Amino acid sequence: MPKTNIRTLAKQLGLSQGTVSKALKDSYEISAATKERVMALARKLNYVPNAYASSLRKQKSKTIALVLPEVADSFFSVAINGIESVAQKKGYHVLIYLTHENFAKEKAILNELKSGRVDGVLVSVARETKHPNHISALQTNGVPVVLFDRVLADTITAEVCTNDFECGYIATKHLIERGCRKIAYLSISKNLSIVNERLEGYKKAIREYELPPDKDLLITCNNSEGHNHAAIKKSLSSKNRPDGILASVEKLIITTYHVCKALHLEIPANVKVAGFSILPSAAILSPPVTTISQPAFEIGEAAAALLFKILEKKDHGPENTKIILPSALIIRGST
Amino acid sequence: MPKTNIRTLAKQLGLSQGTVSKALKDSYEISAATKERVMALARKLNYVPNAYASSLRKQKSKTIALVLPEVADSFFSVAINGIESVAQKKGYHVLIYLTHENFAKEKAILNELKSGRVDGVLVSVARETKHPNHISALQTNGVPVVLFDRVLADTITAEVCTNDFECGYIATKHLIERGCRKIAYLSISKNLSIVNERLEGYKKAIREYELPPDKDLLITCNNSEGHNHAAIKKSLSSKNRPDGILASVEKLIITTYHVCKALHLEIPANVKVAGFSILPSAAILSPPVTTISQPAFEIGEAAAALLFKILEKKDHGPENTKIILPSALIIRGST
DNA sequence: TTTATTTACGAAACCGTTTTCGTAATAGTA
DNA sequence: TACTATTACGAAAACGGTTTCGTAAATAAA
Numbered sequence: 001m002p003k004t005n006i007r008t009l010a011k012q013l014g015l016s017q018g019t020v021s022k023a024l025k026d027s028y029e030i031s032a033a034t035k036e037r038v039m040a041l042a043r044k045l046n047y048v049p050n051a052y053a054s055s056l057r058k059q060k061s062k063t064i065a066l067v068l069p070e071v072a073d074s075f076f077s078v079a080i081n082g083i084e085s086v087a088q089k090k091g092y093h094v095l096i097y098l099t100h101e102n103f104a105k106e107k108a109i110l111n112e113l114k115s116g117r118v119d120g121v122l123v124s125v126a127r128e129t130k131h132p133n134h135i136s137a138l139q140t141n142g143v144p145v146v147l148f149d150r151v152l153a154d155t156i157t158a159e160v161c162t163n164d165f166e167c168g169y170i171a172t173k174h175l176i177e178r179g180c181r182k183i184a185y186l187s188i189s190k191n192l193s194i195v196n197e198r199l200e201g202y203k204k205a206i207r208e209y210e211l212p213p214d215k216d217l218l219i220t221c222n223n224s225e226g227h228n229h230a231a232i233k234k235s236l237s238s239k240n241r242p243d244g245i246l247a248s249v250e251k252l253i254i255t256t257y258h259v260c261k262a263l264h265l266e267i268p269a270n271v272k273v274a275g276f277s278i279l280p281s282a283a284i285l286s287p288p289v290t291t292i293s294q295p296a297f298e299i300g301e302a303a304a305a306l307l308f309k310i311l312e313k314k315d316h317g318p319e320n321t322k323i324i325l326p327s328a329l330i331i332r333g334s335t
Numbered sequence: 336m337p338k339t340n341i342r343t344l345a346k347q348l349g350l351s352q353g354t355v356s357k358a359l360k361d362s363y364e365i366s367a368a369t370k371e372r373v374m375a376l377a378r379k380l381n382y383v384p385n386a387y388a389s390s391l392r393k394q395k396s397k398t399i400a401l402v403l404p405e406v407a408d409s410f411f412s413v414a415i416n417g418i419e420s421v422a423q424k425k426g427y428h429v430l431i432y433l434t435h436e437n438f439a440k441e442k443a444i445l446n447e448l449k450s451g452r453v454d455g456v457l458v459s460v461a462r463e464t465k466h467p468n469h470i471s472a473l474q475t476n477g478v479p480v481v482l483f484d485r486v487l488a489d490t491i492t493a494e495v496c497t498n499d500f501e502c503g504y505i506a507t508k509h510l511i512e513r514g515c516r517k518i519a520y521l522s523i524s525k526n527l528s529i530v531n532e533r534l535e536g537y538k539k540a541i542r543e544y545e546l547p548p549d550k551d552l553l554i555t556c557n558n559s560e561g562h563n564h565a566a567i568k569k570s571l572s573s574k575n576r577p578d579g580i581l582a583s584v585e586k587l588i589i590t591t592y593h594v595c596k597a598l599h600l601e602i603p604a605n606v607k608v609a610g611f612s613i614l615p616s617a618a619i620l621s622p623p624v625t626t627i628s629q630p631a632f633e634i635g636e637a638a639a640a641l642l643f644k645i646l647e648k649k650d651h652g653p654e655n656t657k658i659i660l661p662s663a664l665i666i667r668g669s670t
Numbered sequence: 671t672t673t674a675t676t677t678a679c680g681a682a683a684c685c686g687t688t689t690t691c692g693t694a695a696t697a698g699t700a
Numbered sequence: 701t702a703c704t705a706t707t708a709c710g711a712a713a714a715c716g717g718t719t720t721c722g723t724a725a726a727t728a729a730a
Binding site: 071095097142261283 | 338381383384385386387388390391396398401405406407409411412413415416419420423428429430431432433446447449450451452472476477586589592593596614615616618619620621622623
């Protein structure tokens with residue numbers, strides 16, 4: 001109850017609060033003896049300095065924000081660990097915000113972050129987000145931003161992502177080489193960078209192997225499991241059904257498996273399946289699924305590290321750094 | 336750059352900062368005309384009040400902390416969504432901390448949270464945590480705590496968890512009724528409440544069916560995937576190998592599947608497997624795995640809601656409320 | 671008309687730190 | 701001895717809101 005603050009300590013020690021503050025920070029201005037006395041009492045009373053008073057005065061919050069669509073995907077789960085590990089090492093706190101794929105919410109959150117609450121922000125944009133105005137607005141306010149995984153095209157922001165284009169290409173090529181001729185691409189957004197990059201890679205492979213491009217093979221899914229299931233089922237039930245499927249995100253792999261099960265389609269005999277995912281259970285699915293596996297932890301780590309680099313202004317102009325960490329194609333029984 | 340604060344507004348409007356502050360908060364003391372002028376300029380300059388100045392004065396942070404072992408498990412991923420959804424509705428911010436199952440880290444984090452940074456804390460304790468001293472210390476400091484999922488025995492803290500004892504019992508009973516006589520229980524800690532509750536349920540079923548208790552069937556795993564794999568493999572390779580396995584956490588199911596695959600043990604013919612998990616891919620594993628599925632989102636929601644109830648002191652004495660949300664046994668091909 | 675009340679605002683304290691600046695006392699130098 | 705430098709600390713001003721209290725002016729009541 002007797003919330004001990006710096007004044008309490010000062011009074012009990014017969015010192016001024018300034019002196020106590022300096023002693024606690026091990027300032028050269030204070031004698032060793034006094035420091036000892038101050039430290040001892042602080043320990044005894046379990047003194048914990050008020051974080052906000054300190055932040056207010058120093059204009060530094062020692063806090064970063066993490067703005068995510070959701071924690072549904074195991075990608076983000078793992079990325080959080082990477083980010084948190086770096087932040088903890090640096091003695092920073094992490095605020096987490098979920099946009100639920102909603103642009104208005106994302107905008108509102110970023111606007112709120114102009115309040116001095118955080119020193120920097122990590123963002124993986126919502127599916128709905130098309131332009132970076134709200135992000136630049138935050139930067140203009142003096143809050144550095146690093147985008148990770150889901151970045152935006154043509155921004156002058158620091159970014160960490162993976163080689164989505166290349167992986168879309170490699171995965172599609174793999175499916176083609178395994179005999180697929182009609183490969184469906186399961187998207188989750190028309191304007192999400194990673195999904196489009198992967199799609200462009202897909203298209204490149206299709207072109208390269210001179211397969212007929214088919215708009216019906218581009219299936220746009222969304223956040224509704226019901227809709228996705230229906231859309232995939234419709235495609236796989238058609239007489240001209242695909243013989244290969246490339247899922248742009250993890251949960252669409254699972255939906256695809258469920259649909260195949262329902263339709264009694266054999267994987268990989270009737271249809272081959274690959275997808276972007278880091279599911280730990282990928283290898284024990286029935287059958288084990290071929291994945292393009294992103295270095296989620298490392299992406300999180302790199303994004304956080306880059307943000308701290310900007311905060312510490314070590315390098316010149318790291319505000320526009322783009323880091324690309326490669327993913328790996330892991331071939332399993334489904335293709 | 337020209338960081339607009341309340342003084343900037345006041346100066347431009349020819350008002351005192353107190354008046355501006357009150358106008359922005361729609362105080363009855365201020366005339367409608369003045370409020371309009373203030374609001375208009377605030378909008379124009381995109382004024383965002385400094386969060387920490389406000390928190391410092393009001394002694395309210397509008398922030399809660401979420402202290403977790405890790406975000407590896409899909410349980411916590413989903414729980415975060417539940418917690419965040421409630422916090423967002425209440426206009427609260429969420430700080431996330433990972434203990435990495437380390438007690439010392441958990442203690443340090445909770446100690447730091449005495450700094451006034453948060454109004455309340457949600458904790459799911461680390462595997463190593465045995466006693467609640469660090470938690471009561473925080474409470475004594477005036478910071479309410481709600482434990483969720485991984486709670487501590489004999490605490491006077493508010494808690495939200497699931498019916499672990501009952502589920503351990505039901506799952507074990509299910510395995511017995513499917514013909515198992517030697518059921519191994521895969522633990523991850525000697526002192527974690529949920530793991531022990533589940534174990535007690537397991538023991539009750541074993542007793543009830545008069546199966547011979549066998550210490551070799553209690554396998555203690557840890558955070559090392561290698562160790563766990565080896566331990567399970569050793570057990571399943573022994574001549575007296577178990578014919579049923581109950582995994583206390585999600586990742587041990589996956590490890591078990593991998594071991595069975597490596598040993599060419601058929602599930603469920605040679606060994607039946609069940610586990611506590613909300614893996615979305617549970618139904619499409621090979622074979623689909625029987626799970627005890629926790630209401631993770633709801634537990635998160637309930638925990639956050641309970642914390643806010645305490646913060647708002649609506650009820651009398653919600654500080655000791657215990658909420659139990661039931662899990663469900665979902666029987667699939669593995670048993 | 672006088673008094674009481676309400677309205678609308680300003681002055682200033684306050685939240686708990688940090689930091690600048692000033693200054694006694696002591697130590698060192700010429 | 702006189703002067704400079706250093707040491708060790710205190711006073712007070714920040715940081716940017718919020719809140720209490722006081723008060724002039726306008727309005728209402730007597």
